[in-house]
Amino acid sequence: MTKIRHSRLTCNPGCSVEATISLIDGKWKCVILFHLLDGTLRFNEIRRQVPDVTQRMLTNQLREMEADGLIVRKVYPQVPPKVEYSLSPLGRSMEPVLLALKLWGDTNINLFAQPNSSDAIALQVP
Amino acid sequence: MTKIRHSRLTCNPGCSVEATISLIDGKWKCVILFHLLDGTLRFNEIRRQVPDVTQRMLTNQLREMEADGLIVRKVYPQVPPKVEYSLSPLGRSMEPVLLALKLWGDTNINLFAQPNSSDAIALQVP
DNA sequence: CGGCATCCGCATCGATACTG
DNA sequence: CAGTATCGATGCGGATGCCG
Numbered sequence: 374m375t376k377i378r379h380s381r382l383t384c385n386p387g388c389s390v391e392a393t394i395s396l397i398d399g400k401w402k403c404v405i406l407f408h409l410l411d412g413t414l415r416f417n418e419i420r421r422q423v424p425d426v427t428q429r430m431l432t433n434q435l436r437e438m439e440a441d442g443l444i445v446r447k448v449y450p451q452v453p454p455k456v457e458y459s460l461s462p463l464g465r466s467m468e469p470v471l472l473a474l475k476l477w478g479d480t481n482i483n484l485f486a487q488p489n490s491s492d493a494i495a496l497q498v499p
Numbered sequence: 500m501t502k503i504r505h506s507r508l509t510c511n512p513g514c515s516v517e518a519t520i521s522l523i524d525g526k527w528k529c530v531i532l533f534h535l536l537d538g539t540l541r542f543n544e545i546r547r548q549v550p551d552v553t554q555r556m557l558t559n560q561l562r563e564m565e566a567d568g569l570i571v572r573k574v575y576p577q578v579p580p581k582v583e584y585s586l587s588p589l590g591r592s593m594e595p596v597l598l599a600l601k602l603w604g605d606t607n608i609n610l611f612a613q614p615n616s617s618d619a620i621a622l623q624v625p
Numbered sequence: 626c627g628g629c630a631t632c633c634g635c636a637t638c639g640a641t642a643c644t645g
Numbered sequence: 646c647a648g649t650a651t652c653g654a655t656g657c658g659g660a661t662g663c664c665g
Contacts, residue, residue: 388530388604388608389600389601389603389604389605389608390529390530390533390597390600390601390604391526391529391530391604392604392608393600393601393603393604393607394523394524394529394600397520398520398524400658403516403517403520404514404516404517407516415626415627416626416627416628417626417627427658427659427660428627428628429628429629429658429659429660430657430658430659432627432628432629433657433658448627452626452665453626453627454626454627454628454665455626455627456626456627456628463607466603466606466607467603469599469602469603470596470599470600470603471516473595473596473599473600474515474516474519474520474596474599475515475516475519476595477515477519477592477593477595477596478514478515478516478517478518478519479515480592481519481589481592482514482515482518526638541646541647542646542647542648543646543647553638553639553640554647554648555638555639555640555648555649556637556638556639558647558648558649559637559638574647578645578646579646579647580645580646580647580648581646581647582646582647582648
């Protein structure tokens, strides 16, 4: 998604599907959400978990999901700064969706992976 | 996709999630897939079901999903042309994912819809 | 540490016109 | 009917630098 951002929710069936997608599209959101399923993370912790995301994009995605009510951003007024991100109840309610996505990916990813799929299937949990 | 397009499947957990998302992101794909759950559709039938999609975008999204193996494009060599789109077995296997997305949307969409949610919840099936 | 501000290239997408 | 082709504007997203 990349970019619907609550455009117009008055579309036809698939509307709610589209609305849901709009919340988790954006290249990194679902990955971030997935990591947050395991618990609260700090900014740079997320960066380490998602190596290919730039700082700017990570900030953007986090802010959007915060605005969408999916995650909670807690700032500790101290030096050096400390900011923790965690799932809101709404974000936590996305767990079935994320798991459905992961399940599908796990069972079908080998159809796309060209490497000699011996270890390509091994999905490590951090 | 918005744009991952099978970039690199060697990322961390959420990898398969990301890969799955990359197949159905792109503003219209999930909506199209959702409509195709009900059966085969012709090009302009899809256009009518998804009013806001431009011809160009519809073609692009359909071509990408065809390349991803999610849908089947059947051309009837006749005049005027007739092209039918339907779900491949792989696309059909996305049904649980799509339903999970719709279920979440149906139960949470009212949190975002600002209209006096009396009829906003009514989801019509074409 | 966890940002924000700026510059800027480049992909995306809409609009329009044309075709088999 | 179901596209392809081309143009042009929008804005995403990377790189860099600065800040509290």
